[in-house]
Amino acid sequence: MARTLLLPLLVCVVLAALSVALVKADDPYRFYTWTVTSGTLSPLGVPQEVILINGQFPGPRLDVVTNDNIILNVINKLDQPFLLTWNGIKQRKNSWQDGVLGTNCPIPPNSNYTYKFQTKDQIGSYFYFPSTLMHRAAGGYGGINIYQRPRIPIPYPIQDGDFTLLIGDWFKTNHKILRQTLDSGKSLPFPDGVLINGQGHTTFNGDQGKTYMFRISNVGLSTSFNFRIQGHTMKLVEVEGSHTIQNIYDSLDVHVGQSVSVLVTFNQPPKDYYIVASTRFTKNVLTATAVLHYTNSHSPASGPLPTGPTYEIHWSMKQARTFRWNLTANAARPNPQGSFHYGKINTTRTIVLANSAPLINGKLRYAVNGISYVNSDTPLKLADYFNIPGIFSVNSIQSVPSGGASSVATSVMQVNLHEYIEVVFQNNEKTMQSWHLDGYDFWVVGYGSGQWAAEKRRTYNLADTLTRHTAQVYPQSWTAILVSLDNQGMWNMRSAIWERQYLGQQFYLKVWNAVHSLANEYDIPSNILVCGKAVGHHP
Numbered sequence: 449m450a451r452t453l454l455l456p457l458l459v460c461v462v463l464a465a466l467s468v469a470l471v472k473a474d475d476p477y478r479f480y481t482w483t484v485t486s487g488t489l490s491p492l493g494v495p496q497e498v499i500l501i502n503g504q505f506p507g508p509r510l511d512v513v514t515n516d517n518i519i520l521n522v523i524n525k526l527d528q529p530f531l532l533t534w535n536g537i538k539q540r541k542n543s544w545q546d547g548v549l550g551t552n553c554p555i556p557p558n559s560n561y562t563y564k565f566q567t568k569d570q571i572g573s574y575f576y577f578p579s580t581l582m583h584r585a586a587g588g589y590g591g592i593n594i595y596q597r598p599r600i601p602i603p604y605p606i607q608d609g610d611f612t613l614l615i616g617d618w619f620k621t622n623h624k625i626l627r628q629t630l631d632s633g634k635s636l637p638f639p640d641g642v643l644i645n646g647q648g649h650t651t652f653n654g655d656q657g658k659t660y661m662f663r664i665s666n667v668g669l670s671t672s673f674n675f676r677i678q679g680h681t682m683k684l685v686e687v688e689g690s691h692t693i694q695n696i697y698d699s700l701d702v703h704v705g706q707s708v709s710v711l712v713t714f715n716q717p718p719k720d721y722y723i724v725a726s727t728r729f730t731k732n733v734l735t736a737t738a739v740l741h742y743t744n745s746h747s748p749a750s751g752p753l754p755t756g757p758t759y760e761i762h763w764s765m766k767q768a769r770t771f772r773w774n775l776t777a778n779a780a781r782p783n784p785q786g787s788f789h790y791g792k793i794n795t796t797r798t799i800v801l802a803n804s805a806p807l808i809n810g811k812l813r814y815a816v817n818g819i820s821y822v823n824s825d826t827p828l829k830l831a832d833y834f835n836i837p838g839i840f841s842v843n844s845i846q847s848v849p850s851g852g853a854s855s856v857a858t859s860v861m862q863v864n865l866h867e868y869i870e871v872v873f874q875n876n877e878k879t880m881q882s883w884h885l886d887g888y889d890f891w892v893v894g895y896g897s898g899q900w901a902a903e904k905r906r907t908y909n910l911a912d913t914l915t916r917h918t919a920q921v922y923p924q925s926w927t928a929i930l931v932s933l934d935n936q937g938m939w940n941m942r943s944a945i946w947e948r949q950y951l952g953q954q955f956y957l958k959v960w961n962a963v964h965s966l967a968n969e970y971d972i973p974s975n976i977l978v979c980g981k982a983v984g985h986h987p
């Protein structure tokens with residue numbers, strides 16, 4: 449380098465080439481083309497329509513590394529518009545790529561859209577799924593594994609292998625019929641079964657003495673499950689990007705939209721063992737099994753299935769409180785998780801979100817603080833960018849429940865970039881809730897029964913709770929989270945329970961700053977699809 453500096457002209461060329469090379473060397477690009485089609489499979493023994501990605505159900509797994517740049521072209525060959533969203537991928541400064549109807553136009557049939565995003569500062573097990581209509585009831589989902597960069601230590605020995613387990617309740621009914629049911633103002637029926645990786649009989653093969661990571665996600669529509677393995681314990685190591693205190697569990701509750709990673713050592717006599725996922729908090733218990741097979745085993749799985757909790761709410765709440773941050777371990781970046789003292793920062797506001805199931809115009813809807821969200825034909829993000837009036841209102845939803853009649857609106861709550869907020873999910877209904885926020889993870893500081901009140905703050909874990917992107921709320925209970933609003937954009941806050949999301953239990957959090965700066969938010973992508981009132985506008 450020193451010598452080339454003597455040649456000014458060459459220097460420019462070399463430096464320009466070098467800077468391009470450095471960007472690429474730091475953050476590799478990964479290119480994908482995914483074709484989405486409909487096909488016929490019989491996951492519960494009867495043929496039904498499923499959504500395939502490159503012919504697969506579940507879809508292809510994304511195996512990436514922290515900070516990778518993903519260039520992923522989705523070609524929609526369905527007869528309906530389609531979008532994928534990336535559950536827990538934070539889309540830093542980039543809500544343009546979030547893949548929900550408030551940020552993106554759905555990809556029309558026989559058309560395509562290329563997502564461009566980075567897995568910035570993230571590590572762990574995640575999944576993607578279709579966000580529009582009731583496509584999620586037909587598959588179209590897949591796992592996302594984000595591995596550590598070279599030289600970034602992880603707080604456990606590198607596993608001998610990885611298994612992805614996408615587990616969820618499933619309906620034999622076609623997704624279009626399920627949607628008609630919801631559109632007519634009725635609730636979905638009870639699911640017909642539970643699938644593990646799209647089947648009723650998956651086998652996971654491993655060698656005796658080795659340790660494998662099980663990356664478990666609840667990709668279902670409505671039901672929490674409990675997961676366990678006959679004769680084996682599980683060491684919890686990662687939850688939605690947090691490295692946890694490595695407690696040992698016999699069984700784990702995973703709520704809709706959540707992911708956990710556990711290590712399982714094949715340390716038992718060589719035979720086959722049952723893997724079980726059974727529904728939680730349901731009158732009828734649906735059970736799915738898979739098989740853990742030792743490669744030197746000659747005996748099929750046998751004996752009674754390991755039992756797990758079914759309705760015990762306090763058991764689940766107690767277990768949830770044991771999910772804690774390892775303060776000295778790092779996550780995707782080298783600094784220890786505990787170096788951010790989340791419990792010592794004053795919050796700037798408290799938002800209380802109460803879910804409800806009102807009848808509006810005689811039809812069942814779900815609402816947040818009395819407002820049932822309706823999608824606009826124009827994505828809110830585009831309306832905001834192109835200054836298209838009349839699409840949404842930032843005054844339509846209150847930040848605390850106010851009583852009175854429920855109504856529908858395209859509701860947006862506006863908050864300032866760099867605020868530090870407390871959000872309380874107040875569930876006065878008798879059903880389980882699961883809340884998800886796009887663009888963020890957050891500290892789940894407390895779970896409690898009954899009504900939340902300011903004095904409940906004394907019970908918060910302000911020392912070592914973990915961050916995650918989806919938090920469960922138990923029946924007639926509350927859950928409190930703290931969120932550091934460091935990611936500008938238009939972010940979906942929704943029920944992960946899909947019937948509730950579909951019928952209005954969601955809104956958008958507009959994280960906003962008056963100063964327009966590319967340091968805070970990326971510019972509109974040049975290939976963005978336009979629809980609704982955005983037609984005719986160009987990036």
Ligand SMILES: *[C@@H]1O[C@H](CO)[C@@H](O)[C@H](O)[C@H]1NC(C)=O
Pocket residue numbers: 521560561562563975976977
């Ligand atoms: C559709 O795919 C083509 C490549 O096949 C790509 O050039 C184009 O940008 C894609 N369209 C969008 C909107 O991303």
Ligand SMILES: *[C@@H]1O[C@H](CO)[C@@H](O)[C@H](O)[C@H]1NC(C)=O
Pocket residue numbers: 602603604692693694695774775776777778
């Ligand atoms: C926490 O992480 C540290 C650093 O990786 C590790 O040495 C320690 O065993 C972990 N502690 C627990 C309780 O998991």
Ligand SMILES: *[C@@H]1O[C@H](CO)[C@@H](O)[C@H](O)[C@H]1NC(C)=O
Pocket residue numbers: 793794
């Ligand atoms: C937080 O609020 C308390 C009480 O209002 C105040 O005394 C304290 O200085 C604040 N701390 C910070 C770091 O702003």
